[in-house]
Amino acid sequence: MHNLKDLESKASGTRIPLNQVLDQLPYNEQGLIPAVAQDADSKEVLMLAWMNREAIEATLKNGYATYYSRSRQAFWRKGETSGHLQKLVAMHIDCDGDAILLTVEQSGPACHTNRPNCFYLKVDGEQVEIISEPETG
Amino acid sequence: MHNLKDLESKASGTRIPLNQVLDQLPYNEQGLIPAVAQDADSKEVLMLAWMNREAIEATLKNGYATYYSRSRQAFWRKGETSGHLQKLVAMHIDCDGDAILLTVEQSGPACHTNRPNCFYLKVDGEQVEIISEPETG
Numbered sequence: 001m002h003n004l005k006d007l008e009s010k011a012s013g014t015r016i017p018l019n020q021v022l023d024q025l026p027y028n029e030q031g032l033i034p035a036v037a038q039d040a041d042s043k044e045v046l047m048l049a050w051m052n053r054e055a056i057e058a059t060l061k062n063g064y065a066t067y068y069s070r071s072r073q074a075f076w077r078k079g080e081t082s083g084h085l086q087k088l089v090a091m092h093i094d095c096d097g098d099a100i101l102l103t104v105e106q107s108g109p110a111c112h113t114n115r116p117n118c119f120y121l122k123v124d125g126e127q128v129e130i131i132s133e134p135e136t137g
Numbered sequence: 138m139h140n141l142k143d144l145e146s147k148a149s150g151t152r153i154p155l156n157q158v159l160d161q162l163p164y165n166e167q168g169l170i171p172a173v174a175q176d177a178d179s180k181e182v183l184m185l186a187w188m189n190r191e192a193i194e195a196t197l198k199n200g201y202a203t204y205y206s207r208s209r210q211a212f213w214r215k216g217e218t219s220g221h222l223q224k225l226v227a228m229h230i231d232c233d234g235d236a237i238l239l240t241v242e243q244s245g246p247a248c249h250t251n252r253p254n255c256f257y258l259k260v261d262g263e264q265v266e267i268i269s270e271p272e273t274g
Contacts, residue, residue: 007258007267008250014267021258021265034171034236036182043180045173048236060260092256093265095248099171099185101256111232113145119229119238121144121158123197128158128230130144130151 004097018060022053025097032068035100037078037110039117040089046110047118049078051100056091063088065102084108109135141234155197159190162234169205172237174215174247176254177226183247184255186215188237193228200225202239221245246272 002016003024025033032050039046049067051059055075058066062077065086069076079085086104093100111118114134122131139153140161162170169187176183186204188196192212195203199214202223206213216222223241230237248255251271259268 004258009271010267012267012270015261015264018260018263018265034185036173036185038182045175045182045238048171048173048231091260092268093258093260094185094255095250095252095257096255097258099255101182113232115232118231118233118236120232121141121230121234123155123228123230124152126155127152128155130147130149131229133149134146 004095008095021093021097022056025053025093027052030070032070033098033100035065035067035102037065037086037102037104037106039106039110040103041105044117045119046086046104046106046116049076056100059088059102060091065104079107082108082112084110086110141232145232158230158234159193162190162230164189167207169207170235170237172202172204172239174202174223174239174241174243176243176247177240178242181254182256183223183241183243183253186213193237196225196239197228202241216244219245219249221247223247 031052034048035051036048037046052068055066055068065078067076085107090103109116115132120132121128164170168189171185172188173185174183189205192203192205202215204213222244227240246253252269257267257269259266
């Protein structure tokens with residue numbers, strides 16, 4: 001059994017069973033880990049959402065990003081109702097296992113407001129400016 | 138007072154006082170919000186860390202990413218000891234205020250393991266592979 005701390009000093013190319021890694025991720029008290037979705041083409045950071053172990057496994061199995069909605073306390077296959085699916089290109093886990101990076105092909109806008117991504121509030125000095133419009137049609 | 142929900146329908150170019158936005162971010166029970174650091178040049182996602190309101194304000198004031206370390210329960214100006222500072226280029230907040238995106242100029246490796254970024258554990262089928270080496274020298 002490798003723990004994540006042991007892996008820090010291991011060489012590139014070292015491989016460990018996925019299950020061993022998922023077993024020891026430091027899920028929070030709700031069983032969740034933050035996941036960042038990045039567009040595979042534009043490299044834009046699209047959104048941050050949360051995954052539990054089941055959501056991680058569903059994402060890997062089905063090939064589409066599935067999150068866990070904290071407000072609805074339910075699984076949430078991104079785009080299930082809107083059609084704005086995120087096709088998984090790659091999944092990376094960080095050094096201490098407390099964040100996940102999903103590289104995705106995003107269909108349509110990523111944000112529930114119909115903006116291309118969720119990070120549309122830009123800090124500008126003592127103000128915050130909205131920097132994109134909802135897509136229409 | 139605009140709340141974040143009201144802002145969803147507002148046009149690009151709308152401006153709101155920063156303090157109003159920071160007042161209503163949904164900080165977790167520890168007073169924290171996840172922050173994603175992205176390299177301004179390569180667009181690589183470098184790391185995910187946590188900020189409280191004071192860390193957000195310190196980052197904006199000083200122009201260098203400052204986080205809050207959950208394990209050490211202390212402020213942590215990224216690179217303060219290693220020299221691997223993150224110069225702030227831009228800060229964005231997401232639609233519902235529960236994530237922050239920092240665009241940064243990263244000095245040296247972003248990861249405490251001396252790898253260029255923290256997301257070096259790549260899921261490959263039923264295995265996880267280490268995909269980068271610590272930088273030396």
